[in-house]
Amino acid sequence: MPLAKRRWQAALSRLACLALGASLVLSYAPFEQAWLPFLVIPALLWLVKDKKPSNAWRLGYFFGLGWFAAGLSWIYVSIDTFGGLHPIASVAILLLLFAYLSLFPALALFAWRWLTVRFGRLGYWSLPLVWLAAEALRGWFLTGFPWLDLGYTQTSTWLAGYASWFGGTGISVIIMTIALLTITTLEQRHWRAPAVIAGLLLLPFVLNQLTAISRTGEQAKIALVQGNISQSIKWDPDQHWPNLNLYLDLTRLVYNDHDVVIWPESAVTMPEPYTDDILAIVNNEMAKTETGLITGIIDIEGENYYNSVIALGQDGASGVEEEYHHGHSNRFQKHQLLPIGEFVPFGDLLRPLAPLFNLPMSSFSRGEYVQAPLRAHGWEFSTAICYEIAFPQQVWANFTPATDFILTVSNDTWFGRSHGPAQHMQIARMRAIELGRPLVRSTNSGITAITDEHGQWLARAEQFEATTLSATVPLVQGLTPFALWGGYGAWILAGLILLGGALPIVIRR
Incomplete structure (x- = not known):
């Protein structure tokens, strides 16, 4: 492929990831279009799934820029009103914040692609775990800034039933898992992945009945x-x-x-x-x-x-x-x-x-x-x-x-x-x-x-x-189960998903 065409395609991919990230703001309050992550995250993974780890990093970074710039744009109100800075300086400070926060989704997608290249399908199912790890790092490093966790998009839906077991971060794990299953469905055209998706969407109704x-x-x-x-x-x-x-x-x-x-x-x-x-x-x-x-x-x-x-x-x-x-x-x-x-x-x-x-x-x-x-x-x-x-x-x-x-x-x-x-x-x-x-x-x-x-x-x-x-x-x-084990439940859930993805591979071998 000519170099100019490759560069053009790379630029379009980055712009697409930027737009996908920005669109996520509509899934949070006050807009609450909770269905959006189930389109946005599979679209992101589709753009990344065949890329080298270094290119996955770049696309993840542009996704993060859109995600945080749109989702956290409200911070400008306080800086502009009370910060005493020129608007250009206010915007520059915000861009620094967004540039920093974008490192974490970039890290998650880099790790996912590296593991997939190294371990094949086993690495493919590592995404919920590496995404959880990147988000945990974002919530801890430099005192942490855990705003805009994907799980919050489902606060008003039935999927919030997962939260009483695995927390809001556990819902993020489920969103990532459904995204992987969606890609699997598009690639393999088999009934198993849609059946698992249906099960994950219905499971909160059962979990709600088991919460004491x-x-x-x-x-x-x-x-x-x-x-x-x-x-x-x-x-x-x-x-x-x-x-x-x-x-x-x-x-x-x-x-x-x-x-x-x-x-x-x-x-x-x-x-x-x-x-x-x-x-x-x-x-x-x-x-x-x-x-x-x-x-x-x-x-x-x-x-x-x-x-x-x-x-x-x-x-x-x-x-x-x-x-x-x-x-x-x-x-x-x-x-x-x-x-x-x-x-x-x-x-x-x-x-x-x-x-x-x-x-x-x-x-x-x-x-x-x-x-x-x-x-x-x-x-x-x-x-x-x-x-x-x-x-x-x-x-x-x-x-x-x-x-x-x-x-x-x-x-x-x-x-x-x-x-x-x-x-x-x-x-x-x-x-x-x-x-x-x-x-x-x-x-x-x-x-x-x-x-x-x-x-x-x-x-x-x-x-x-x-x-x-x-x-x-x-x-x-x-x-609730979450009250008993806290955020550790989300890690267990992500680990079980990784094991579940690995099981068919082990059986075939």
Whole structure:
């Protein structure tokens, strides 16, 4: 083939992979075209399947560029609004992020093709395992950025039934397996691969019947408060008391007839211990009405600042078991900090360069990886602050058999009316499905919502309104398989798929 024609075909293949990756944004919230991965991933593999490992790397890289550039484009809103950079510089920073993240799908496709060239059909069935390994690396390296896992595309479909066994990452394994089977069907035109596809699509209905969780018959009356305070004034020292008064005024509408009231991340903008006196008053008022209050707040301990959540009011089932004071045990300190937003690597070098690297509250210390659940009205709330909810293994590590609710508080105001908050909510819903507990999510401007143990909506507030949200939430008992073994189940699943692919090869030999 002439060199010019080969180059032309290579360019078209790369553009096709770029477009395939970009199209995946439509499969996530708020668009939720969950069928798309079942076309996009087989099309990607079709383009890659006969390529050398080095060419597979290139195509995977272009796929990643499209995937992350479209899927994470909402980050531009915060950089452009609050970063203090020229738009060209903002775009350049985003391109660096997308270029870095694209290394991981490139690595997965390179490894898949290398193994296929080396081991034939046995290597062919390694894709779910190597994809899982690349995604695990993406979620760990340089503190991790596990956003846009393919499994989240199925949060609202029946395939979410896999999550209570193998987690959201397990759904990614299934998507990759179905893609391989689709390619096999197109190449071999045999009934076996379509039959396995049908089995994988139907299996969640069986798994749902085998999951040992059930409702106890008890209910909790929970209210969430959404303050909708503009990010541009939130950290202004003159706004500390107006911010607090707004939350108190909204809470007065609901606290008398609710068991627990929850405020969002950093709702109290004046740090502990400077608010101890007012918090003690709020604590006493809540205790009088047998109400628990959970709020986000900044906590100062010595020279360390913590992005925290504390519980006030009635913590026990029949009364107050531990009175509030600064440093009391009924608190959670964020562990998984957001780079640039909550800590700045090489801060002495970067902070003078632009406001982006010197945002308010960007010098936090880490809390412990595993912490005790928060206690309110006798119930236990396994907690994750904002970005932490995207780390399934950390949420699992903080879950206990006694957990009654998955609680996450956030402030997505940074990202405006983009698709970022909807993706964040979709991720949080997946945690509810994995662990089989109701999800309670309180935010400053949305999406504030409560779901049941299957991730189905119980109540949802409108975005960008100062409001309260109320729901009667059924309590749940029992443990999902994922609650027992966490993310290890996805690795077992990928290993079984590799063994299943190898079995016919061994039999023929």
